[in-house]
Amino acid sequence: DGGITQSPKYLFRKEGQNVTLSCEQNLNHDAMYWYRQDPGQGLRLIYYSQIVNDFQKGDIAEGYSVSREKKESFPLTVTSAQKNPTAFYLCATSRDMYNEQFFGPGTRLTVL
Amino acid sequence: QKEVEQNSGPLSVPEGAIASLNCTYSDRVSQSFFWYRQYSGKSPELIMSIYSNGDKEDGRFTAQLNKASQYVSLLIRDSQPSDSATYLCAVYPSGGSYIPTFGRGTSLIVHP
Numbered sequence: 134d135g136g137i138t139q140s141p142k143y144l145f146r147k148e149g150q151n152v153t154l155s156c157e158q159n160l161n162h163d164a165m166y167w168y169r170q171d172p173g174q175g176l177r178l179i180y181y182s183q184i185v186n187d188f189q190k191g192d193i194a195e196g197y198s199v200s201r202e203k204k205e206s207f208p209l210t211v212t213s214a215q216k217n218p219t220a221f222y223l224c225a226t227s228r229d230m231y232n233e234q235f236f237g238p239g240t241r242l243t244v245l
Numbered sequence: 246q247k248e249v250e251q252n253s254g255p256l257s258v259p260e261g262a263i264a265s266l267n268c269t270y271s272d273r274v275s276q277s278f279f280w281y282r283q284y285s286g287k288s289p290e291l292i293m294s295i296y297s298n299g300d301k302e303d304g305r306f307t308a309q310l311n312k313a314s315q316y317v318s319l320l321i322r323d324s325q326p327s328d329s330a331t332y333l334c335a336v337y338p339s340g341g342s343y344i345p346t347f348g349r350g351t352s353l354i355v356h357p
Contacts, residue, residue, distance in 0.1 A: 173253075175349040176289075176333070191344070223288055230343035233279050234335075236288040 136160070137237035139224050144242045146211070146218065154209045154240045156224030165207035166225040166234060169193065176223065182207055183230055211242065219244045247272045249336050251348035258355055264321040266351050268334030271315070277337035278310055278317045283350065284330045293319060324355040 140155045156165065167179040178191030182201040196215025201207050211218045221241050225234040248271040258264045266280075277296055281289035295301045295308040295317065307320040317336075321328055331350040337343065 173349070176347040178344060181344065231277075231337075233277075233291055233294055234345065235291060236281075239288045 137224060137226055137235060139222075139237040139240050141240060142238065144240055146242060146244050148244060149213045151210055151212050152242070154211065154222055154224075154242070156207045156209065156237055157205055158226045158237075159205060160226055160228075160235070161204070162226040162235075163204070163229050164227045165201070166227075167191075167197075167199065167207070167209045168223040168225065170221045170223060179209065217244075218242055247275075247336070247338060247346045249334055249346045249348040251332075251334055251351045253349060254352040255354050256351055258324050258353070260324060260326060260355055260357050262324050262355075264324045264328065264353055264355065266319040266321075266332050266334075266353065267316060268318070268336075268348055269316045270334075270336045270346070272336065272338050272346075273312075273315060275312075275315075275336045275338055277345075278308070279335040279337075279345070280306075280308060280317075280319045281333040281335060282328075282330045283333060289333055321353075324353075326355050326357055329353055329355050 137158045146152045166181040168176040177193050179197050180199045182188040198210045223239045224237040227234045250269045280293040282292050283289045293308040295310045301308045305322045309318040331352050333350045334348040335345040337345045
């Protein structure tokens with residue numbers, strides 16, 4: 134079954150904790166992205182990766198970190214430095230940077 | 246700063262009517278345009294793409310692009326209650342950065 138998976142679907146974090154959100158794809162897409170969506174807001178780009186072992190900061194990278202050690206995987210860590218992390222996190226992939234993006238089902242993160 | 250503007254709505258139409266969703270963009274040399282549908286609590290789903298001036302039809306959906314006026318529209322014919330969702334416009338620039346700019350979306354409500 135081809136697609137993009139994100140886990141967990143819901144995540145609760147205590148203040149001061151780091152948490153890692155998983156994004157896996159078997160579409161053989163080169164590019165992967167992380168977005169954050171807040172109620173009534175558009176999608177804001179956190180990080181993106183064009184190829185394995187390379188990634189770039191997006192518009193709101195502060196308080197987040199990523200890695201891209203495998204083509205299939207692009208995990209996002211939300212660190213304690215992120216002041217307001219409660220949001221809906223979306224992972225997307227595209228064949229390359231020139232083509233349309235496809236989104237995973239998302240992870241809803243809540244800080245307690 | 247590249248901008249993509251959408252009326253947040255809600256746009257309310259009766260079942261069976263044509264729903265017209267509009268999107269304007271600031272980057273005159275933008276090349277690729279996409280429409281996504283996002284149901285409440287779910288991730289965006291790609292429904293249409295358009296690259297050249299004119300109309301592109303896919304089932305009940307028609308995308309219209311006018312690069313001279315810098316707008317792209319999505320028409321939904323024979324609207325159904327299941328079309329009720331937020332519709333996001335995404336605009337890809339030409340050259341340089343290949344990161345799309347997303348609009349904040351228009352909420353569509355189709356009432357029986």
